[in-house]
């Protein structure tokens with residue numbers, strides 16, 4: 001399986017003027033670490049400066065710089081859309097595309113995006129997402145991740161269950177030639193799912209964009225050219 005790396009130093013990775021956060025009675029060491037990481041994360045700063053709701057926006061931007069899956073797309077489904085960084089990228093790059101998205105969490109409105117606050121695993125979700133577009137999607141993107149319980153194997157299985165459902169949805173609804181991009185865990189896509197993707201798309205690749213934290217186990221699968 002081709003695993004793609006991104007060349008050069010990402011502009012987001014410099015750490016100048018690092019801010020320290022002290023623990024206190026109110027702040028546990030974990031939350032102090034989280035806050036310190038947020039304050040010193042150049043992608044968080046960039047997202048604030050550029051008006052993106054999440055640093056995750058840069059993962060999609062970097063993946064698209066490599067694979068160009070946004071180009072020319074007309075109808076996009078965004079799975080696990082909250083808080084909306086990826087959808088903002090899609091809207092900025094494709095102002096006339098139809099976009100629908102779903103999340104368990106509420107999402108502040110995004111102009112031009114139809115939002116569903118529900119579980120993607122709900123039987124009604126696939127039809128609602130496609131109906132909202134009023135046309136067959138040509139791109140499905142999924143950044144869904146299950147809430148972690150701290151047990152490595154359980155967390156892996158739960159997120160892979162979501163990826164699998166997203167992949168089946170993509171295979172079922174995508175227009176021929178369409179693309180599917182989804183978050184997977186380290187080790188990539190499991191063999192069964194990989195076989196399904198390979199059978200249904202012209203190319204299937206894995207990549208870890210620079211905006212994805214080095215310590216995190218997340219990778220992305222990019223399946224392009226849905227077969228007719």
Ligand SMILES: C[S@@+](CC[C@H](N)C(=O)[O-])C[C@H]1O[C@@H](n2cnc3c(N)ncnc32)[C@H](O)[C@@H]1O
Pocket residue numbers: 053054056057079080081082083084085086087102103104105118119120121143144145146147162
């Ligand atoms: C990493 S966040 C997505 C970030 C988003 N791409 C952005 O750019 O703002 C993952 C999201 O997946 C959502 N999610 C997890 N399981 C889901 C499910 N079964 N149905 C819908 N959304 C789900 C979570 O609620 C969470 O908001």
